Amino acid sequence: MSRLIIVSNRVAPISEGGPAAGGLAVGVYDALKETGGMWFGWSGDVLTSGQPQIALEERGPVTFATIGLLRRDYDQYYRGFSNATLWPAFHYRADLVQYDRHEYEGYSRVNAWLAQQLVPLLREDDVIWVHDYHLIPFAQALRAAGVKNRIGFFLHIPFPASQVLLAVPPHRELVQALCAFDLLGFQTKPDLRAFCDYIVNEAGGTTAPQADGLTRIEAFGQTLCAGDYPIGVYPDEIAELAKAGERGKPVRTLKATLHGRKVIMSVDRLDYSKGLVERFRAFERLLDHAPAQRNKVSFVQIAPPTRADLHAYQDIRLRLEAESGRINGRYAELDWTPIWYIHRQYERAVLAALFRASNVGYVTPLRDGMNLVAKEYVSAQDPEDPGVLVLSRFAGAAQELSGALIVNPLDIDGMADALNAALAMPLAERLARYQDMMAQLRENNVSVWRDRFMRDLGQVRVRQGVGLPPLEPARG
Missing domain, CATH: 3.40.50.2000 (Glycogen Phosphorylase B;)
Known part of the structure; x- marks a missing residue:
């Protein structure tokens, strides 16, 4: 052999x-x-x-x-x-x-x-x-x-x-x-x-x-x-990880802090190819154009450090810190933080559980070979009450995951509209999109x-x- x-x-x-x-x-x-x-x-x-x-x-x-x-x-x-x-x-x-x-x-x-x-x-x-x-x-x-x-x-x-x-x-x-x-x-x-x-x-x-x-x-x-x-990915393995972590401390803490608000979740390495600045601005546009979403949803961006000794990566970190601070300063209330920007790494099981606890997966790279986060987000969802994936057309995963809401990450208004649609999507449509994507993930x-x-x-x-x-x- x-x-x-x-x-x-x-x-x-x-x-x-x-x-x-x-x-x-x-x-x-x-x-x-x-x-x-x-x-x-x-x-x-x-x-x-x-x-x-x-x-x-x-x-x-x-x-x-x-x-x-x-x-x-x-x-x-x-x-x-x-x-x-x-x-x-x-x-x-x-x-x-x-x-x-x-x-x-x-x-x-x-x-x-x-x-x-x-x-x-x-x-x-x-x-x-x-x-x-x-x-x-x-x-x-x-x-x-x-x-x-x-x-x-x-x-x-x-x-x-x-x-x-x-x-x-x-x-x-x-x-x-x-x-x-x-x-x-x-x-x-x-x-x-x-x-x-x-x-x-x-x-x-x-x-x-x-x-x-x-x-x-x-x-x-x-x-x-x-x-x-x-x-x-192995979708059923990720689903088991996510289900096992539902009652873990990170998910309990997230839910207790949000007080029933909806969650938009992103996980990316800190990299200029991931469209992070555009993503932050689209969330800001959502709050601007859909004021009913204010104090009703929080955006959690987990961005572990990478290649920190390269200037381009130092620059993107500074820009994101400035953007999150500016947007929070504009919209935050005493009991609500619009953007949680977390610059650290989490275990795979914790991320799967956080995906399951979120209402929207927000995966919008400017260019990506595949982007397994998109596939992991779908895999981690509750089959009876799944979240919605908002996905860049420039991620390789967009060639397969037709059940996602496909966006152009340079179209800030378009991404804001997709987030609004995802947050309001009825259960029947969410189920149909989820089941279509899971069938694709299991097949490949x-x-x-x-x-x-x-x-x-x-x-x-x-x-x-x-x-x-x-x-x-x-x-x-």
């Missing part, structure tokens, strides 16, 4: 009931713990000196293989090219792109170094699944080291339109590196179309749809396949996402000429 090797920038310190992790970490770990295998990547440690060494830890069927980064590597590979160049470009914020040639060289160097650390741990029939924008050159580095295993890549964030990607100076080198993988996975069909458009119109390659639903790509002397694989859960990708990777006959044996669930 082939072993699954997951490679991601960060191997998250996930523990059952521990702090909530990002979409990549949750999706990857939920997939890996069913099949068994290895998760390889950065430990999160930044070293000032010495030679980083791999640490191996067995946790059930999963081996965690982690390694620290030297300060220079962290600054160039992670803070620099990954998050100051690629992240804004891939989220359509070319105005925020910062490029430094030395940081790109560091990004390429660290990818090659990480690949060299993995090589001694590999077996001949391992299937390697690389995740996200930090590791675009990883397969190219493995191929240079003589690795012939099947290698797939999944991009958790959007893939930008060609004219946006051109803002990144080494765009051609990045796309050429992607062509060293056997199979590329994108969150949505629009992301896949954007990649194919670059291949045809910028790289001079060819693309062709196949009978199996994949797209065959020939470019830079390589042949590979690509497809869309929307990542899912995280296991389906993993199994589709691994099946297609095993069937892609590119370099070795033969398929690989399927992965089977680990035996406990």
